[in-house]
Amino acid sequence: MKISTKTQYGLRALIYLARAGKKICPLKEISKKENIPFDYLEKIFSKLQKQGIVKARRGKNGGYFLSCSPKKIKIKKVIEVLEGNWIAVKCLTKGNFVCPQEKKCLAKNFWQTLKKSIDKTLNKITLADLITK
Amino acid sequence: MKISTKTQYGLRALIYLARAGKKICPLKEISKKENIPFDYLEKIFSKLQKQGIVKARRGKNGGYFLSCSPKKIKIKKVIEVLEGNWIAVKCLTKGNFVCPQEKKCLAKNFWQTLKKSIDKTLNKITLADLITK
DNA sequence: TGAAAAACCGACTAAATTTATCGGAAATAA
DNA sequence: TTATTTCCGATAAATTTAGTCGGTTTTTCA
Known part of the structure; x- marks a missing residue:
């Protein structure tokens, strides 16, 4: 249960934008x-943009900006x-994965609770919460 | 933020034991x-044993058993x-990792809160909670 | 006492995922 | 029309995870 470097980079970048x-x-x-590899950051922002978290303006003097107020951006969405x-x-996510236990799986119940x-x-x-503390 | 197969296997095995x-x-x-690869399960139990969660008896009719009552085994420890x-x-875990931001890192605060x-x-x-529900 | 069954151990391989890089195309402001 | 920037896809490198293998030690029980 690790938080990937990608997510850490992404969050820091969004805080920066905010x-x-x-x-x-x-x-x-x-x-x-933020000391993040440029090429990798591009990819991260490609995702963030597709999911509507940021918007871009191309060309000279272009760049990225938040698609809406930081107050409206939930960290849950960012992480997702x-x-x-x-x-x-x-057993919670893989579409076609069939757990041998399935019906009686106690572990599954637990993971759901945790989630x-x-x-x-x-x-x-x-x-907004992150930048005001 | 994924739960590894290893952890999922391990938890199911512990529930089985409980x-x-x-x-x-x-x-x-x-x-x-539980439909878990035998050789891999051995490795998992090696860890569980070293950390005192299970105990073993070797030889014929041997096997593993919980080191104490399921009530005393916290899932937190198992996952850890x-x-x-x-x-x-x-920035929270790597011993010698030095975050460029460090002192003013707002992201770090967040990860700590989440943790x-x-x-x-x-x-x-x-x-015990898992098996009584 | 010896065979079978089990834990134990370390090295290795394979697969999957994550991280990072690269080369170029399209858009836009100045 | 040039410099700057996003955009896009392919690919490479690195790391982690999952799984396998061969053999050793311990213990029970017939």
Whole structure:
């Protein structure tokens, strides 16, 4: 149960954007300031954009900016987008995976409980919360 | 943030043991019933034993059994043992890793909060809880 | 006492995933 | 029309996870 480097990079970059306010930030700047490999950051932002968390403006003086107020961006969504299948246990996520136990699986119940608990925590936290503390 | 197969296997095996009560179970049996590769299960139990969660008896009619009552076995410990560095974010765990931000890192604060929240949940749950629901 | 069954151990391989890089195309402001 | 930037797909490198194998030691029981 690790948080991937990708997610850590992504969150830091979003915090950076949030603190920049309405200013458009090119990746070059974020990469430099946050010490994140530029090419990798591009990929991360590609995902963030597709999922509607950030928007881009191309060309000179272009860059990225948050698609809406930090107050409206839940950390849960950020993690889901970057981390992929969140709190992933095969029996909870894999579409076609058939657990031999299935019906009587006590472990599955537990993972569900844990997932709910974590989701509850994450649903309460927004990007705005992170930058005001 | 995935739960590794190893942890999933391990938890299922422990639940199996807990349900078996005081009976000693050979891995061959657990492997068969829970559909877990025998050789891999051996490795998992090696860890569980070293961390004091299970005990073994060698030789014919030998096998593994819980080191104490399921009520006393916290799931938090099980996950920590099997999953390795739990809720791992480099800046929280890597001994010699130096985060460029360090002092002003807002992301780090968040990961700490999240970790605390999850730990709180896990600390409340024991093996016994899993098998009585 | 000897055979069978089990844990124990370390080295190794295979597979999967994550992280990172690269080369170029399209868009846009100045 | 040039510099800067996002955008895109392919691929390579690194790391981690999962699984396998061969053999040793211990113990029970017939």
